[in-house]
Amino acid sequence: xxxxxxxxxxxxxxxxxxxxxxxxxxxxxxxxxxxxxxxxxxxxxxxxxxxxxxxxxxxxxxxxxxxxxxxxxxxxxxxxxxxxxxxxxxxxxxxxxxxxxxxxxxxxxxxxxxxxxxxxxxxxxxxxxxxxxxxxxxxxxxxxxxxxxxxxxxx
Amino acid sequence: xxxxxxxxxxxxxxxxxxxxxxxxxxxxxxxxxxxxxxxxxxxxxxxxxxxxxxxxxxxxxxxxxxxxxxxxxxxxxxxxxxxxxxxxxxxxxxxxxxxxxxxxxxxxxxxxxxxxxxxxxxxxxxxxxxxxxxxxxxxxxxxxxxxxxxxxxxx
Amino acid sequence: xxxxxxxxxxxxxxxxxxxxxxxxxxxxxxxxxxxxxxxxxxxxxxxxxxxxxxxxxxxxxxxxxxxxxxxxxxxxxxxxxxxxxxxxxxxxxxxxxxxxxxxxxxxxxxxxxxxxxxxxxxxxxxxxxxxxxxxxxxxxxxxxxxxxxxxxxxx
Numbered sequence: 001x002x003x004x005x006x007x008x009x010x011x012x013x014x015x016x017x018x019x020x021x022x023x024x025x026x027x028x029x030x031x032x033x034x035x036x037x038x039x040x041x042x043x044x045x046x047x048x049x050x051x052x053x054x055x056x057x058x059x060x061x062x063x064x065x066x067x068x069x070x071x072x073x074x075x076x077x078x079x080x081x082x083x084x085x086x087x088x089x090x091x092x093x094x095x096x097x098x099x100x101x102x103x104x105x106x107x108x109x110x111x112x113x114x115x116x117x118x119x120x121x122x123x124x125x126x127x128x129x130x131x132x133x134x135x136x137x138x139x140x141x142x143x144x145x146x147x148x149x150x151x152x153x154x155x
Numbered sequence: 156x157x158x159x160x161x162x163x164x165x166x167x168x169x170x171x172x173x174x175x176x177x178x179x180x181x182x183x184x185x186x187x188x189x190x191x192x193x194x195x196x197x198x199x200x201x202x203x204x205x206x207x208x209x210x211x212x213x214x215x216x217x218x219x220x221x222x223x224x225x226x227x228x229x230x231x232x233x234x235x236x237x238x239x240x241x242x243x244x245x246x247x248x249x250x251x252x253x254x255x256x257x258x259x260x261x262x263x264x265x266x267x268x269x270x271x272x273x274x275x276x277x278x279x280x281x282x283x284x285x286x287x288x289x290x291x292x293x294x295x296x297x298x299x300x301x302x303x304x305x306x307x308x309x310x
Numbered sequence: 311x312x313x314x315x316x317x318x319x320x321x322x323x324x325x326x327x328x329x330x331x332x333x334x335x336x337x338x339x340x341x342x343x344x345x346x347x348x349x350x351x352x353x354x355x356x357x358x359x360x361x362x363x364x365x366x367x368x369x370x371x372x373x374x375x376x377x378x379x380x381x382x383x384x385x386x387x388x389x390x391x392x393x394x395x396x397x398x399x400x401x402x403x404x405x406x407x408x409x410x411x412x413x414x415x416x417x418x419x420x421x422x423x424x425x426x427x428x429x430x431x432x433x434x435x436x437x438x439x440x441x442x443x444x445x446x447x448x449x450x451x452x453x454x455x456x457x458x459x460x461x462x463x464x465x
Binding site: 021031036037039053100136143 | 246247257262266269273281283288
């Protein structure tokens with residue numbers, strides 16, 4: 001078991017099946033020592049775990065959970081592509097939140113994803129950006145951009 | 156003629172003149188083996204081919220056409236910068252769609268760009284993300300983020 | 311004093327204290343010869359210099375000023391991380407603007423950031439993208455994505 005998988009297991013987190021693309025693309029592409037993931041969504045077994053907008057149908061706690069689900073999908077995709085032992089850290093995380101113009105709790109929602117990556121790659125942290133969106137694929141409340149660094153496993 | 160140009164020609168696609176920047180920036184920057192393009196818009200001869208929001212004035216078919224026009228602009232910029240023979244694949248495509256909060260057809264619109272890149276770089280596919288935006292430059296319905304991998308031409 | 315710092319000083323620009331993260335992340339991560347910054351906001355001394363949406367409470371001139379403040383924060387973060395002499399250029403700038411659906415002056419707002427980077431890294435320019443967002447962290451009107459190239463200082 002990889003060091004990352006071991007840390008996830010110790011935290012009670014389990015990798016899901018990696019999600020399938022929703023169109024004409026692949027889950028991830030490696031180039032120049034980086035692994036660029038496709039948009040990671042709060043999907044479980046191919047179905048959205050929730051839909052709606054933050055600040056309307058969904059509250060901040062729901063948004064954090066969506067972020068957690070999407071972050072675990074990101075790790076599952078990376079594991080399927082290169083093996084998590086080849087991933088040295090998360091370089092960049094951007095969190096897109098479907099929300100109304102009055103929404104203010106971006107950081108609290110995004111922390112739901114950051115906590116998963118903190119657990120997996122402790123102690124290295126990532127850079128992060130958070131944006132509000134009008135609407136995300138299939139009405140889901142959140143989508144993650146994730147860029148990972150590939151290298152020799154620190155094991 | 157490059158292999159990419161030949162595949163485009165066989166599919167009946169022709170590269171336009173590369174679009175000019177709308178402000179204080181350049182069309183693309185190469186760094187670390189990657190070519191980062193500026194935002195690619197549905198411009199033709201310097202004019203928007205359409206304006207408006209998806210789910211309002213514009214339907215999904217119009218959005219796909221906007222995506223196709225912007226993707227061809229991306230290839231034209233890459234050709235002008237490095238020559239398409241230096242481009243080995245599309246690493247990452249992000250599609251930003253100006254849409255209202257009820258819009259749901261992100262994947263169908265984005266496939267309009269993905270089809271152009273599939274034709275150009277067959278059989279390698281790209282990673283993809285799709286987001287909804289309140290408003291894009293000059294009221295256009297779509298903007299593409301494109302990152303390409305540079306390398307020796309496979310010809 | 312670095313060449314970049316000297317050019318900023320000659321233009322009457324001064325680097326602020328680098329902003330602190332608003333959540334579980336770090337200000338920047340270096341990987342593959344690139345420095346990926348976290349979302350740069352119009353913060354000064356830890357407080358937003360303004361809040362609101364472009365096209366509503368805020369006009370284009372205010373947006374340009376927000377872009378200028380955020381760009382100086384980006385340089386301050388880069389200086390603290392690697393020293394500005396290690397940065398050869400801005401590779402990619404994406405400007406996210408909180409705006410209403412009728413907003414059209416994306417390029418004019420984004421130029422506020424581009425002018426700062428033009429001053430710092432003259433004469434090399436960057437690639438650029440601009441997007442409209444429903445809401446950005448803490449109600450601020452603008453957020454920058456910045457990717458820098460690291461290398462030997464041209465001094």
